[in-house]
Amino acid sequence: MFNYTFQWKQALARLPQMLDGAVVTMQVALLSMAIGIALAVVLTLFRLSGSRILSGIATSWVEIARNTPALFQIYMAHFGVASFGIHFSPWTSLLLGITFNNAGYLAENFRGALKAIPDTQARAGRSLGLSELQAFRFIVMPQMLRISFLPMTNQMVWAILMTSLGVTVGMNTDLYGVTQDLNALTFRTFELFAVAAVIFYLITKVIQLGARLLARRMFRY
């Protein structure tokens, strides 16, 4: 199969550069999650608003985000908008693309979570004199976020992995971009990408474990 001698030292010598890339990857993913959650809450409100236009916007956002490849979304955030004269750097394009994707998926998670919260709770809140928005803010939303906490971690993992699509828009500072740059330089494809894969695995594993511990602390009934 492999007619080739692996030289792991060659790849490990580049580890510091790759770890710098991993930091950028985490920055982009975390930021895209934070903005994505905020946007998803807004989209959820749009859907609940009863307004045709607002729920139309939310529905089309969710439909496009969930039913087209993330690669397409990121590519459009760079080359697509540029044909209208708007120029985003690779970093910004990647962030926008992943955020768009996150918001769509999370809005759908939130919709599922809302189904698990009885209507009567919001109505009870209303009868106690809360406004509609207050009832959402203080009664429904905390439960919604709690129920969809673990799906959110899933999306976070996705966001980390999606950063690897940044290379299509010229990104070369994230983990995958750095790895590909080094690959062009040295042709040590297998060693470098194996190291990158291990780093990706460790990052996502730490996120999953961290989220589980956090959930155990935060959501004690």
Place this chain on the structure above:
Amino acid sequence: MKFASIIAAAVATASMAAPALADKLDDIIASGKLRCAVVLDFPPMGSRDANNQPIGFDVDYCNDLAAALGVQAEIVETTFPERIPALVSGQVDIGVASTSDTLERAKTVGFSIPYYAFENAVVANDKVEMADWEGMKGKTVGATAGTYEAIWLEGQVKEWGEGQFRPYQNQADVFLALSQGQLDATVSTVEVAEANVKSGNFPGIRIVDKAPMVPDYVALIALRSEHGLIDYLNLFINQQVRTGRYAELYAKWVGEGEPADLTIKGVYR
């Protein structure tokens, strides 16, 4: 009698063992097929015609080599970064893919002698003022990821300490970004630059200057351990030049003028 049978046994064993010693060159001849990795996003070296068939300098080069070996050529399309995995995992026998023969890379794969040499040009967006290549300083520049010119340009941007470098995944994206104004300038081979400016697919770009780099000598690649095959490739490249086929392919795919000199004065290969 006994002695003769021992000899017979030895001969039989030797002849049976012989195939196990076969190298890649034998494998290619025996299989009747030569599989070449070619980048088909890199005209005029490699591209596809209207019927989606692979064409270009590199494609013809592979066909010539297969004819010399008396086998069928099989073109396997790869991107620049995929050349090496395709070679190392045995999906292709050799790469005819404009691979620059850097010392860093030669630690990983085996290079033949150069079979072509590129000069590189600086191409800029029309809206950007740029008199010569040094005008790229402080600008947003980019090139095709994994190429010699991209490595050079990234190094140059680091040396200047200002401006930004962006590698895109293929040549088309680089020129799209340049045409859109996302890049101020790029460096590409003169061949590609001229073809893209002329094609009109990417409006609003112009060739500014030659890039001041050592000519980009490109070589055929094979597994580093396959000396028999690499020796054959070297002789084949020599023969291509000697017989005038190199000049013929240059005229066919690149156009007027002299093809690049593949020898270097003052040193043995």
